[in-house]
Amino acid sequence: MGEYRGAFVKSTNSGLTWTKVTNFDTTSGYLLDIQFFNESTGYACADSGNIANSRILKTTNGGINWQTVYLEPQILLNNIFFLDVNTGFTCGYSSETSPGGFIYKTTNAGVNWTRKNFLYPSVNEIKDVIFLNSTTGIAIAQAGEGTSLVKIYKSTNTGTTWDSVTTFGNFLPESINFVTGTGTALITGYIDSLTLFVNYTLKTTDYGSTWVRKRIYANNAMIIKSSLVDQNNWFIGGGDFSSSAIVLKSTNGGGVFVSQISNTVPEKYELFQNYPNPFNPVTKIKFEIAAHSVGQTFLSVYDLLGREIETLVNEPLRPGTYEVTFDGGNYSSGIYFYQLRVNNFIETKKLVLLK
Numbered sequence: 001m002g003e004y005r006g007a008f009v010k011s012t013n014s015g016l017t018w019t020k021v022t023n024f025d026t027t028s029g030y031l032l033d034i035q036f037f038n039e040s041t042g043y044a045c046a047d048s049g050n051i052a053n054s055r056i057l058k059t060t061n062g063g064i065n066w067q068t069v070y071l072e073p074q075i076l077l078n079n080i081f082f083l084d085v086n087t088g089f090t091c092g093y094s095s096e097t098s099p100g101g102f103i104y105k106t107t108n109a110g111v112n113w114t115r116k117n118f119l120y121p122s123v124n125e126i127k128d129v130i131f132l133n134s135t136t137g138i139a140i141a142q143a144g145e146g147t148s149l150v151k152i153y154k155s156t157n158t159g160t161t162w163d164s165v166t167t168f169g170n171f172l173p174e175s176i177n178f179v180t181g182t183g184t185a186l187i188t189g190y191i192d193s194l195t196l197f198v199n200y201t202l203k204t205t206d207y208g209s210t211w212v213r214k215r216i217y218a219n220n221a222m223i224i225k226s227s228l229v230d231q232n233n234w235f236i237g238g239g240d241f242s243s244s245a246i247v248l249k250s251t252n253g254g255g256v257f258v259s260q261i262s263n264t265v266p267e268k269y270e271l272f273q274n275y276p277n278p279f280n281p282v283t284k285i286k287f288e289i290a291a292h293s294v295g296q297t298f299l300s301v302y303d304l305l306g307r308e309i310e311t312l313v314n315e316p317l318r319p320g321t322y323e324v325t326f327d328g329g330n331y332s333s334g335i336y337f338y339q340l341r342v343n344n345f346i347e348t349k350k351l352v353l354l355k
Helices: none
Strands: 007-010 021-022 031-036 041-044 057-058 067-071 073-080 089-096 100-106 115-119 125-131 138-140 149-155 163-167 170-179 185-192 196-202 212-216 222-227 236-239 243-250 259-260 283-290 296-300 310-316 320-325 335-343 344-352
Touching: 031 073, 041 073, 057 073, 073 125, 100 138, 100 170, 125 170, 149 185, 170 222, 185 222, 185 236, 185 296, 196 236, 283 296, 283 335, 310 320
Parallel strands: 100 125
Antiparallel strands: 007 021, 031 041, 041 057, 057 067, 073 089, 089 100, 089 125, 100 115, 125 138, 138 149, 149 163, 170 185, 185 196, 196 212, 222 236, 236 243, 243 259, 259 320, 283 320, 296 310, 296 335, 335 344
16 A cells, blocks of 8 residues: 655645645654744644654744654654644543553743643543643543543643543544633534434633533534634534535524535525424524625524524625524424525524424
8 A cells, every 4th residue: 555645735825825845754644733833933743654653843944844843652643732832732642651641741842742641541532732821721532442421621720730620421522622812612523323423512611611512413524623713703614434524604603503505606585494394403494695695694583472582694695505503402392483684685484393
């Protein structure tokens, strides 16, 4: 079988075009993570082409040359996170020596690293680590082999010590991201039920002290990454070998995610009947935005008294076909209405929640 090697591609025009700058060294395989601080200095996390033999690489000339700044045998790294050019973290797991998860920390630009172990079987691996500010960090761990548990750890002293915050069952964590300058963070993960992926998010708004779990409906795609632009505008995405890639957008901080399911430009506005209907407790609502659309799109759900109980969409949308999932788990059985409003177009339909 042929070997695979990591390559570094670079854009200098905000991502419009990309050029290959250099290959990494001949022993580097998949690129696992990358972070730059300026035009010159960046770090990358890569494996060696062999299982459990990862390393950290550093460049000081914009990616033209890379040097290995840390390498220990029999470890697999998942990601890197640097607070600044000197202070950084990497996490993963070891399968041979001291089985279990770990977090490494450097305070001298990767020259030296200290290791914090999270021993098996309590922790199988540390999947991701971030810092919300200079002292407060959050790490997510997958519990022992064969279990579907996520453990959340928090540090308040720049990673010197880590305390267990909480544990969630039926959840395989993939990644964590945060809103810069706030205490808000989002964990993405899933459960593989053999026939489909069941996706979830965990959200905190108090620097990781408490978390709220929410199911995400993503057409059998495995959600693995998120991007939190600000407190309201969030993106999550993923895919699988057997399903198409998908990107979902939320404009209310992860409360509701909307998917554009077609780029074909519709000739008119249209609101479709939800499916299934009646439903319990989840249903999908599809709608089309016409070519001449300019302005805000609103999609809301109302009760029989005309009170708005949930806003599903409140943002400008480009022409296309969209789909949103409405979860009625917090509402009682009965008749509800959903309404699409954009420009001068208004259409309302009835849906029935039957528990």
